[in-house]
Amino acid sequence: MLDIQTQLFEGQDVRFGPIDYEKDPQVESKWTHDSDFMRMYETDPVRPMSAAMVKKHYEKLEKEIEDEKNMYYFTVRAKSDDRLIGKAMVQWIEWANANGVIRLGVGLVEDRRKGYGSQALRILLRFVFAELNLFRVSARVPEYNVAAIALLKKFGFVEEVRRRQALERDGGRWDLLVFGLLNDEWQDQARPVLSKVEG
Amino acid sequence: MRDLFRGELVRITAEEPEVRAKVEVRWQGDSEFHRLADSEPVMMESEKKLKEWFEKQNEDGFTPERFPFSVRTLDDDKHIGFFVLWLDLIHSEAWVGIGIGEREYWGRGYGTDMMKLCLRYAFTELNVYRVSLGLHAYNPRALRAYEKAGFRLEGRTRKDTRREGRYTDGLWMGILRTEWESMQTEGGT
Numbered sequence: 001m002l003d004i005q006t007q008l009f010e011g012q013d014v015r016f017g018p019i020d021y022e023k024d025p026q027v028e029s030k031w032t033h034d035s036d037f038m039r040m041y042e043t044d045p046v047r048p049m050s051a052a053m054v055k056k057h058y059e060k061l062e063k064e065i066e067d068e069k070n071m072y073y074f075t076v077r078a079k080s081d082d083r084l085i086g087k088a089m090v091q092w093i094e095w096a097n098a099n100g101v102i103r104l105g106v107g108l109v110e111d112r113r114k115g116y117g118s119q120a121l122r123i124l125l126r127f128v129f130a131e132l133n134l135f136r137v138s139a140r141v142p143e144y145n146v147a148a149i150a151l152l153k154k155f156g157f158v159e160e161v162r163r164r165q166a167l168e169r170d171g172g173r174w175d176l177l178v179f180g181l182l183n184d185e186w187q188d189q190a191r192p193v194l195s196k197v198e199g
Numbered sequence: 200m201r202d203l204f205r206g207e208l209v210r211i212t213a214e215e216p217e218v219r220a221k222v223e224v225r226w227q228g229d230s231e232f233h234r235l236a237d238s239e240p241v242m243m244e245s246e247k248k249l250k251e252w253f254e255k256q257n258e259d260g261f262t263p264e265r266f267p268f269s270v271r272t273l274d275d276d277k278h279i280g281f282f283v284l285w286l287d288l289i290h291s292e293a294w295v296g297i298g299i300g301e302r303e304y305w306g307r308g309y310g311t312d313m314m315k316l317c318l319r320y321a322f323t324e325l326n327v328y329r330v331s332l333g334l335h336a337y338n339p340r341a342l343r344a345y346e347k348a349g350f351r352l353e354g355r356t357r358k359d360t361r362r363e364g365r366y367t368d369g370l371w372m373g374i375l376r377t378e379w380e381s382m383q384t385e386g387g388t
Contacts, residue, residue: 045289096240097361135366136358161354161371165329168290173328178371180356 011119016074025051031107098135208312216253226300291328314348336368
């Protein structure tokens with residue numbers, strides 16, 4: 001049976017939503033002042049951003065989405081109070097090849113290790129595979145981000161590429177890993193386990 | 200000092216925009232060339248648009264991020280291809296895009312010679328720590344040339360390109376400065 005009743009953007013404790021220009025810039029500005037978080041999420045040089053800079057960043061992002069048509073961006077919010085917890089996106093989509101790159105971040109230390117990232121990834125994968133109909137997605141992770149690697153493996157992602165010493169941080173060189181998950185792998189493994197609505 | 204722009208078979212040049220555009224129109228008409236070199240759908244652009252694009256590139260000069268080069272043969276001075284280095288200054292890495300549009304020069308060592316020049320430029324002029332590239336699994340000729348130049352295969356993104364209704368893998372390669380340097384002392388060029 002075709003399941004269009006299940007809400008794509010609802011998890012157990014979190015949901016996806018649009019950017020809230022009133023509230024979100026202050027929250028995300030706070031995240032950017034945590035260099036640990038930023039270095040897990042970004043390979044570009046990290047720096048603290050003011051709320052005004054974050055707002056500009058959102059505007060740029062939404063314009064890019066409209067112009068390039070190869071990216072989807074969501075805020076991850078707590079269902080209980082709509083508080084901004086993180087962000088989830090798929091970018092660099094190549095429509096002709098049906099692939100894209102996913103990114104996910106949970107901003108505050110106190111919001112981590114609570115399953116929010118897992119719930120957000122479940123929603124994101126359903127979106128990319130059952131709504132965008134992508135054939136595969138990739139995720140790029142520095143080797144020092146062990147939490148992200150564990151999460152990707154839990155969802156069946158396969159380590160496909162190890163770009164040796166591609167990053168320089170803290171005076172050392174680190175490998176950059178590329179993980180991949182195919183739509184049929186998600187159908188076979190991830191979906192029955194992770195979605196209770198499947199018959 | 201060593202001539203950075205001259206290899207055994209080819210030399211590095213900068214072509215005039217109108218020359219480059221005329222050639223590019225012809226190369227874009229070769230769909231096999233495009234499908235070997237790129238993962239985006241084949242497309243064709245007008246000579247006018249391409250000329251404007253190359254003119255803009257000339258005006259901008261070399262940006263800190265992008266270093267495009269044309270390549271000519273030494274023996275008959277034929278403009279056969281190009282390579283581009285995209286530089287990530289922060290992590291000291293360069294990505295290579297390389298192609299021989301003149302197909303009668305495929306499989307004759309020109310690509311290997313171009314890649315040698317490219318790596319020498321990246322490691323001794325841009326002074327990067329590593330050089331990276333990606334290619335399609337259906338391009339074994341390129342794989343051999345890159346291996347000869349010293350690149351190591353670092354992985355394979357499964358089924359990341361769809362051609363003729365079939366999914367094929369992407370290959371990813373890298374070479375570190377230390378690896379390149381040890382090849383030079385072994386008596387390589």
